[in-house]
Amino acid sequence: MEILELLGQGFGIALQPLNLGLVILGCALGLFIGAMPGLGSVNGVAILLPMTFLVPPTGAIIFLAAIYYGAMYGGAISSIMLGIPGASTAVATTFDGRPLALAGKADQALITAAGASFIGGTISIVLFTLFAPPLAEVALAFGAAEEFALMMLAFATFVGLGGDDIPKTLFSIFIGLALSAVGLDIISGEPRLIFGGLPGFFHGIHFLVLAIGIYGIGEMLWTIESSHDGVKVSQASFGLGRILTHLKGLKGSIKASVMGSFLGYFVGILPAAGATPGSIMAYGAAKTMSRNPDSFGKGNVEGVAAPESANNAASTGSMLPMLTLGIPGSPTTAILLGGMVIWGLEPGPMLFIEHQSFVWGLIASLYVANVFAMLINLAFIPAFIAVLRMPFTILAPIIFVLCVVGGFAPTQDMHDVWLILIFGVVGYLMRKLDYPLAPAVLAIVLGPLAETSMRQALLMSDGSLMVFIERPISGPIMGVAIVLFLLPIVKLLHQRRARASA
Amino acid sequence: MRRAEFLMALMLGVFSVYLMVKSAELPIGWIPDEGPGGGAFPFWLAAGMLGCCIWTLVRWFTRQSPPARSTEPYLNPAARGLVVAVGVSLTLMLGAVHIIGMYFAVPLFLIYYIRFLGRHRWPLTLSVAVLAPVVSFFFFEIALRITLPKGYSEPLFYPLYDLFL
Structure with missing residues (x-):
């Protein structure tokens, strides 16, 4: 009951007029930054960090947490509307969000995303309130081997995502991983894969460069070609009645949302994992558990609900190791951590004792931010739908410009924009030949994490691969991953044999 | 194919x-x-x-x-011209960014696409072509402090910086 009392005090702080105003402002800003392809919560939090010195520390972290939350909601918007993931956390949302939008159900996808995000936020905050300290210890038991096993699990849940063509799916995964290795070697610091000696390759290939290329430029070229005779603009309509129907329809995706929330939360609290693998795994899990797995990728609302609930839950989850142990679970929380240190709040176990009002104020404001982010999101849906109604010959050039500007913003290097164009054109040509490209985007996101953890684990075990199987936590995770890897291949071979004998 | x-x-x-x-x-x-x-x-x-x-x-x-x-052609012959036109104009836009900067290359691309490929009317074309750079300027340069490449058009922006920053 002590916790409830503390949480009550927290709400007292979060609902003070100044803090409430900061929450609303932060959510709205975060929503727009998240909705912009190329900019995610990291950019928003990093850019607005200096502005928070104008308010007291509690207000400042509340403001930043609200931006973080808003951006999580916003990331889904460009995934659904434009088919370009607004941030790495929203990659999985494009898989079903985009087909829904093309089928004229953008409003349903957006409402599901908002609803699922809300469920994810709510469940994770309850978990956070109840189990903060013990979970932090579990997360600390995760070493390099466990992390690598977790990455394998994330990949395994996604093997089924590719098409029927096994070599092309594998190629896509390999090339994504290989491209993620471009830049400076993480362990020795030596430059590697610097194509043509171009200095732009030293900072590596950001996942957004590949994602904007494939989902932005490539997708647009694809649409232009397939719609040259009579443009297929998604017929999006909107009305209060439809909102109510869709809100009621949320019940159908509640199972996926709840599952996504738990999964996302637990992956989120693991140091260095964060919301991206969480949302990807939630999508894979929802697909595996669904009664109708074939409808995923073609516009199943559960495919929007699962990753969206997971990424919001994970963003709360990643605050946990940051607050209790001082270990950030995601790039955004790393910046939040930096802010806290500047304000004189030392993260760690003592924070919960010495700065109780700050911690509970933050937790309560997460709750408030969750409510407002959803309301603001719902309020803007008609505006987003109006964008979709624009004629394609106006929308297309605007999206191209968004890709160029959005691709430039994170690194501020024209080199990346040229790469986007190259990836877009090559991706389009490959897609025409049934190369699935989503696995490549996922691979480039998870690649650096996978490589670091694999090399660290091998270093510790002196080169023995058994380290992944022998350790008590990584062993079972690896086992599940291997089973999941083999399942689709076995299924495919089985089908082929059945077809051959028929 | x-x-x-x-x-x-x-x-x-x-x-x-x-x-x-x-x-x-x-x-x-x-x-x-x-x-x-x-x-x-x-x-x-x-x-x-x-x-x-x-x-x-x-x-x-x-x-x-x-x-x-498959015996079908790789690229649909009816759409091939359009796809190539879009690809080439994108490449030209990126090239132009290095010379005349984002704020001039983007409107030129928008005018080409909306007016000549999309065959929309001039008033609509021009309003999009003018609004896009203006909105980008306020969003990126003023709100987020991200400077977009300007090439030789850089000096034209000094008075704007003095005014807003």
Whole structure:
């Protein structure tokens, strides 16, 4: 009951007029930054960090947490509307969000995303309130081997995502991983894969460069070609009645949302994992558990609900190791951590004792931010739908410009924009030949994490691969991953044999 | 389509070999007390890519995959011109960004696309072409402090910076 009392005090702080105003402002800003392809919560939090010195520390972290939350909601918007993931956390949302939008159900996808995000936020905050300290210890038991096993699990849940063509799916995964290795070697610091000696390759290939290329430029070229005779603009309509129907329809995706929330939360609290693998795994899990797995990728609302609930839950989850142990679970929380240190709040176990009002104020404001982010999101849906109604010959050039500007913003290097164009054109040509490209985007996101953890684990075990199987936590995770890897291949071979004998 | 499938697998295979060679510039074996060398991870991935390309070529040869059987043209002839026009105009826009900057290259691209490819009226074309850079300027330069490339048009922006920053 002590916790409830503390949480009550927290709400007292979060609902003070100044803090409430900061929450609303932060959510709205975060929503727009998240909705912009190329900019995610990291950019928003990093850019607005200096502005928070104008308010007291509690207000400042509340403001930043609200931006973080808003951006999580916003990331889904460009995934659904434009088919370009607004941030790495929203990659999985494009898989079903985009087909829904093309089928004229953008409003349903957006409402599901908002609803699922809300469920994810709510469940994770309850978990956070109840189990903060013990979970932090579990997360600390995760070493390099466990992390690598977790990455394998994330990949395994996604093997089924590719098409029927096994070599092309594998190629896509390999090339994504290989491209993620471009830049400076993480362990020795030596430059590697610097194509043509171009200095732009030293900072590596950001996942957004590949994602904007494939989902932005490539997708647009694809649409232009397939719609040259009579443009297929998604017929999006909107009305209060439809909102109510869709809100009621949320019940159908509640199972996926709840599952996504738990999964996302637990992956989120693991140091260095964060919301991206969480949302990807939630999508894979929802697909595996669904009664109708074939409808995923073609516009199943559960495919929007699962990753969206997971990424919001994970963003709360990643605050946990940051607050209790001082270990950030995601790039955004790393910046939040930096802010806290500047304000004189030392993260760690003592924070919960010495700065109780700050911690509970933050937790309560997460709750408030969750409510407002959803309301603001719902309020803007008609505006987003109006964008979709624009004629394609106006929308297309605007999206191209968004890709160029959005691709430039994170690194501020024209080199990346040229790469986007190259990836877009090559991706389009490959897609025409049934190369699935989503696995490549996922691979480039998870690649650096996978490589670091694999090399660290091998270093510790002196080169023995058994380290992944022998350790008590990584062993079972690896086992599940291997089973999941083999399942689709076995299924495919089985089908082929059945077809051959028929 | 069949020829494109072959050429694509061949080109991707060549790229894989190039990646393998490039990775081998760094140690790809085991370094005592340091673990796998910096090139090992990309090297084996590139080897995997090459394997997949060979697999695809085998499937091409035995006509197993749908594109290897297809007799349809690779690019739809009716849409080919449009796709190429868009690709070329995008490339020209990026090239122009280096010279005249984002704020002039973007409107030119928008005018070309909306007026000449989309055949919309001039008033609509111009309003989009003017609004886009203005909104970008306030969003990026003023709100987020991200400067977009300006090329030779840089001096034109000094008065704006004085006014807003």
